[in-house]
Amino acid sequence: MKPIPYGRQHITQEDIDAVVETLQSDFLTQGPKVLEFEQKFAAYVGAKYAVAVANGTAALHLCALALGVDENSRVITTPITFAASANCVRYCDGTVDFADIDPETGLLDIAKVRQKLESQPKRYYSGLIPVDFAGMPVNLEEFRKLADEFDLWIIEDACHAPGGYFIDSNGEKQMCGNGNYADLAIFSFHPVKHIATGEGGMITTNNPELYEKLLTLRTHGITRDPAKMHENHGGWYMEMQELGYNYRMPDMLTALGISQLKRADAGLQRRQEIAKRYDAAFKNASNLKILNPAAYKEAISDNVFHAYHLYVIQVEKRKELYDFLRTKNIFAQVHYIPVHLMPYYQDLGFKKDDFPLAEAYYEMCLSLPMYPSLTNEEQDYVIASVQEFLQHA
Numbered sequence: 409m410k411p412i413p414y415g416r417q418h419i420t421q422e423d424i425d426a427v428v429e430t431l432q433s434d435f436l437t438q439g440p441k442v443l444e445f446e447q448k449f450a451a452y453v454g455a456k457y458a459v460a461v462a463n464g465t466a467a468l469h470l471c472a473l474a475l476g477v478d479e480n481s482r483v484i485t486t487p488i489t490f491a492a493s494a495n496c497v498r499y500c501d502g503t504v505d506f507a508d509i510d511p512e513t514g515l516l517d518i519a520k521v522r523q524k525l526e527s528q529p530k531r532y533y534s535g536l537i538p539v540d541f542a543g544m545p546v547n548l549e550e551f552r553k554l555a556d557e558f559d560l561w562i563i564e565d566a567c568h569a570p571g572g573y574f575i576d577s578n579g580e581k582q583m584c585g586n587g588n589y590a591d592l593a594i595f596s597f598h599p600v601k602h603i604a605t606g607e608g609g610m611i612t613t614n615n616p617e618l619y620e621k622l623l624t625l626r627t628h629g630i631t632r633d634p635a636k637m638h639e640n641h642g643g644w645y646m647e648m649q650e651l652g653y654n655y656r657m658p659d660m661l662t663a664l665g666i667s668q669l670k671r672a673d674a675g676l677q678r679r680q681e682i683a684k685r686y687d688a689a690f691k692n693a694s695n696l697k698i699l700n701p702a703a704y705k706e707a708i709s710d711n712v713f714h715a716y717h718l719y720v721i722q723v724e725k726r727k728e729l730y731d732f733l734r735t736k737n738i739f740a741q742v743h744y745i746p747v748h749l750m751p752y753y754q755d756l757g758f759k760k761d762d763f764p765l766a767e768a769y770y771e772m773c774l775s776l777p778m779y780p781s782l783t784n785e786e787q788d789y790v791i792a793s794v795q796e797f798l799q800h801a
């Protein structure tokens with residue numbers, strides 16, 4: 409069996425043609441494909457505006473800047489995420505805090521966030537960064553209520569969940585990143601994500617002021633709009649009005665994104681199929697726990713559409729299983745080492761036992777191969793290998 413990774417991109421001839429066509433055009437960066445990708449992506453997730461950026465981390469950084477994060481800001485996120493969800497606050501000299509997870513879903517526990525907010529004076533915290541971990545949509549309606557109570561902004565880290573949704577209390581479908589409850593949402597187009605462009609990211613929002621601000625920050629803080637300029641020296645004139653960055657996503661990669669977006673729904677459907685096959689194989693295993701199995705989701709609500717970036721199981725002998733699968737050429741992965749245990753965050757004062765549920769989750773979690781081009785044969789081999797291990801564990 410050839411190596412089976414936990415996630416991988418899927419590139420078709422149509423994708424390749426789309427990139428080559430752009431290479432032969434007049435624009436390698438900031439041409440017509442950028443706006444086209446932004447508009448199509450915004451439509452896909454149901455948001456008004458989208459801003460394509462260099463990667464998901466740049467997206468988070470620009471969101472923090474646009475919301476005015478500075479040395480006086482304190483922001484709560486989940487320890488079970490990729491470090492960038494927290495780092496964006498540090499880029500702006502803000503203070504990162506965490507709240508523990510709900511062990512049933514792996515998501516930031518809103519009750520724990522509330523406890524934290526209530527333990528401090530009002531306006532002590534300035535924002536929340538919930539993450540649609542593994543592709544499971546966060547209930548942003550609940551987070552919005554809490555955020556309004558404490559006057560907080562919300563950045564939804566939706567890197568794992570393009571196409572995912574939950575149904576809100578009005579019975580309305582709320583797509584991850586649609587901007588109805590969060591101020592800003594971000595996505596990544598890293599090769600393991602649903603839409604893969606190599607590097608790439610997107611910010612979505614319904615807020616026109618934030619949208620304008622993001623466009624300027626993405627390109628050095630420069631404006632060429634005569635209506636906004638202090639002076640005008642001629643056709644060449646532009647003004648750098650604030651400190652921005654070069655966080656642009658090039659035309660070639662947005663062309664790839666447009667092509668990939670056409671297959672996004674098919675990819676999601678395949679991810680759901682793969683999850684159902686894993687669920688069926690493991691539902692009766694006594695020494696294995698599935699994070700968010702289909703049956704569990706139905707029990708809490710029919711109203712969550714999991715985007716399955718990751719398929720996570722939990723086992724006691726996680727390290728042994730990880731090593732065993734590697735001998736079978738199966739490259740399962742661990743998502744995530746809790747962010748607060750990273751040496752950088754320990755240097756900031758976090759320590760072991762700060763978030764015991766996240767730490768307990770980490771000890772047992774393993775992400776099995778999950779990507780649309782995984783064949784049934786490959787998946788059966790993964791399942792058989794896990795079962796072989798469990799029989800001897």
Ligand SMILES: *Cc1c(COP(=O)(O)O)cnc(C)c1O
Nearest residue numbers: 463464465490492567596597598
């Ligand atoms: C991938 C990812 C990011 C960062 O995206 P990059 O494009 O790799 O910079 C941020 N948050 C989460 C949850 C991610 O999975």
